[in-house]
Amino acid sequence: MAIILIAIMVLAAPAFAQVDFSGEWSVKNHEDCLTNSCQPPLGDYLGTPLNAAGRQRAETTAESIWGIPEYQCRPHSPAHQWRGVGGARFQKEIDPITRELTAYHIQWWRSLDRVIYLDGRPHPPAWAPHTWTGFSTGKWVGNTLVVTTTHLKDGYLKRSGPQTSDMFTMTEYFTRHGDLLVTTEIIDDPIYLEEPFIQSTTHQLNINTQLRLEPCTTSFDENGGSDPHFVPHYLPGKNPFLKEWLEEHKWIPEAAAKGGAQTTYPEYRLALNDATRPSYRPVNLSKSAVDVRKAVTAESPGDGEVHVMPVQGNVYMLVVDGSNVAVSIGPEGALLVDTGSARMADKLLSTVRQLLTTTTAPAPNKCVGSTCPTIPWGWSSPFIDSIVASTAAPRPIRYIFNTSAAPEHVGGNEKIAFAGTYPGRTGAMIIAHENVLNRMSAPTGKEAPTSDKAWPTDTYHRDFFKLSDWFNGEPIIAYHEPNAYSDGDSIVFFRHSEVINAGEILSTVSYPVIDVAKGGSINGVINGLNHILDVAVAETRSQGGTWIIPGHGRLCDVGDVASYRNMLVMIRDRVQDMIKGGMTLDQVRAAKPSMDFDGRYGSETGPWTTNMFVEAVYQSLKKL
Amino acid sequence: MKARILLILAAAAFLFGATAYAHHSFSAVYNVKDMIKLEGNLVQFVFRNPHSFVFIEAPDQEGKMQRWSLEWGGAAQLAGQGVQQRTLNVGDHVIITGQPSRAPGEYRVLLKTLKRPSDGFAWGTKQGETFD
Numbered sequence: 001m002a003i004i005l006i007a008i009m010v011l012a013a014p015a016f017a018q019v020d021f022s023g024e025w026s027v028k029n030h031e032d033c034l035t036n037s038c039q040p041p042l043g044d045y046l047g048t049p050l051n052a053a054g055r056q057r058a059e060t061t062a063e064s065i066w067g068i069p070e071y072q073c074r075p076h077s078p079a080h081q082w083r084g085v086g087g088a089r090f091q092k093e094i095d096p097i098t099r100e101l102t103a104y105h106i107q108w109w110r111s112l113d114r115v116i117y118l119d120g121r122p123h124p125p126a127w128a129p130h131t132w133t134g135f136s137t138g139k140w141v142g143n144t145l146v147v148t149t150t151h152l153k154d155g156y157l158k159r160s161g162p163q164t165s166d167m168f169t170m171t172e173y174f175t176r177h178g179d180l181l182v183t184t185e186i187i188d189d190p191i192y193l194e195e196p197f198i199q200s201t202t203h204q205l206n207i208n209t210q211l212r213l214e215p216c217t218t219s220f221d222e223n224g225g226s227d228p229h230f231v232p233h234y235l236p237g238k239n240p241f242l243k244e245w246l247e248e249h250k251w252i253p254e255a256a257a258k259g260g261a262q263t264t265y266p267e268y269r270l271a272l273n274d275a276t277r278p279s280y281r282p283v284n285l286s287k288s289a290v291d292v293r294k295a296v297t298a299e300s301p302g303d304g305e306v307h308v309m310p311v312q313g314n315v316y317m318l319v320v321d322g323s324n325v326a327v328s329i330g331p332e333g334a335l336l337v338d339t340g341s342a343r344m345a346d347k348l349l350s351t352v353r354q355l356l357t358t359t360t361a362p363a364p365n366k367c368v369g370s371t372c373p374t375i376p377w378g379w380s381s382p383f384i385d386s387i388v389a390s391t392a393a394p395r396p397i398r399y400i401f402n403t404s405a406a407p408e409h410v411g412g413n414e415k416i417a418f419a420g421t422y423p424g425r426t427g428a429m430i431i432a433h434e435n436v437l438n439r440m441s442a443p444t445g446k447e448a449p450t451s452d453k454a455w456p457t458d459t460y461h462r463d464f465f466k467l468s469d470w471f472n473g474e475p476i477i478a479y480h481e482p483n484a485y486s487d488g489d490s491i492v493f494f495r496h497s498e499v500i501n502a503g504e505i506l507s508t509v510s511y512p513v514i515d516v517a518k519g520g521s522i523n524g525v526i527n528g529l530n531h532i533l534d535v536a537v538a539e540t541r542s543q544g545g546t547w548i549i550p551g552h553g554r555l556c557d558v559g560d561v562a563s564y565r566n567m568l569v570m571i572r573d574r575v576q577d578m579i580k581g582g583m584t585l586d587q588v589r590a591a592k593p594s595m596d597f598d599g600r601y602g603s604e605t606g607p608w609t610t611n612m613f614v615e616a617v618y619q620s621l622k623k624l
Numbered sequence: 625m626k627a628r629i630l631l632i633l634a635a636a637a638f639l640f641g642a643t644a645y646a647h648h649s650f651s652a653v654y655n656v657k658d659m660i661k662l663e664g665n666l667v668q669f670v671f672r673n674p675h676s677f678v679f680i681e682a683p684d685q686e687g688k689m690q691r692w693s694l695e696w697g698g699a700a701q702l703a704g705q706g707v708q709q710r711t712l713n714v715g716d717h718v719i720i721t722g723q724p725s726r727a728p729g730e731y732r733v734l735l736k737t738l739k740r741p742s743d744g745f746a747w748g749t750k751q752g753e754t755f756d
Contacts, residue, residue, distance in 0.1 A: 224693035224731030
């Protein structure tokens, strides 16, 4: 009898302690709203652990940023997504062989498909793109699914102000109680929060609905005016609407309304009363688990190695010791955009040659016997050649484009070019704007800063340059971006692969380097980014589609470029306003015009500090 | 008869309900305590969900001609109020009132009323002519 009971218990128990979340769920309530989806008014940061940067970012953000073409259809940010109107749908992905649950797919009314992998796979490398939903993996802890999400784009913590950086990570706990689902999120964003922020949302199972799709097409800028690249925002201290809501809620202390970690604890009430203030003791705050410097550096590691990231079509992104190289690999050979630093040339060349062998290696034999196509006599003998075979010599490196004369982009020119060949020439063709050659060479009789073997062999001086022939099956075009990092910048567009190499005007690891002495300017960088936004097309909802390889950092898309451009416009306008007010460079620096972005892109040390960036912005605007 | 009316209303709510939600907050984007009046010529009408947009060329406060973006209801919601794709056409001279954007430098308005003097067409003047 005991054996039978044990057998029943063993066989009846599910293989995994799992609760089924699949189905349609309607938002029931959450901390900010007891009835349905709603949002705080402008300036209401109650219960939000904003740090100083997060507060300034919230106060200077205009809600009408939603009207720019790149943001009109973007999904809700994950921090808000659970609370968006329309509810959520959970679908299961089951391994057809083992019938194990391998992933959940979640969709919202205004979202892309969000996958939560349950198969134990690792998170992608740091140079992989960030998305609106991020990369999520889950593990069961009892009946609760614990989900860890990385690789998130920037967005908003709440509607109407508080923002999130693209460095935040999210830990979620999904717990089902009958027909109720509670999702608890811990949002860890040390760029804008003093400590991780916790919120929860309750959903109710709804068997009488089907999740629908928010219709959204972007065909114009909604912001009016004549500037198609207009970025709405408020200058610091000049948002007149932040206290509007307090006029209707006079009992709320203004200090508490500004948020901050201490204001979220009950002890804070003591600080608001003269009589109890002496006994107030701030609480010890939780620490962020995100090491920002480490996370940013990991996007572009200066580790002396070459990391390969397949992008799309023919194009690979090579992360070369802190700088990016784009390479087109195909039957006609290789075309590189930039060549990294001189010390990395050997490793870069070795990697390119390895990639080239993929085009000359024999294709796998997929033909067996009389089923082989194109063999009228019905035997597979010709295909034996693909089994008894060896890899042919790699196709040559034919072209190199230089996006600028920056040493970390032209350092490998000589070695890479002379390892290649172009019919009728010695070595591969090197193409750049003519000011790159001007920077690298010198008039006859004078000493040039670089070896003549590294100089561009073919230059252009107009708005664009296109290869006269398709290469690896596609047109490749360089566009000149005047006065950006320097006076010789190009972006390079692979028109069939849908990949753009942005060179120095885009970086995910720092503010853009602007060499004012060599013709660079903040407006040139912004114009260059705007041009990329004009050329690039997102696959859907400002994500994917045309991929953009930055000079440094992780692979980007339209959403990332728009966010970077928005930041630069905000900083540019602040410095411009300060110049208009008669402030000197030292006064501008002291006013910290980039304060709310410094934690993400700034640096106190190294080759490109925040001070140097602010000075470059100031100097280039003073020239106007 | 009453049951039929209820059924029609329920069906209408089902069809149009999901498209009525704003993808951004009106009160956060627009200064709902302010109201401006503009008079100009229509240059673009985008009749779509979740919101339609009317663009007119009209002078700003300093008399400089600007392209104003007027946010209107979603196509489904406006259709329920008798507005169709060809209700407005490029070149129409219109007078509008609305709530201006809060953000400095924007030429954007949340449409409250629209009148076309040439034929007396008006929207926003009768009960129920609103949107969300």
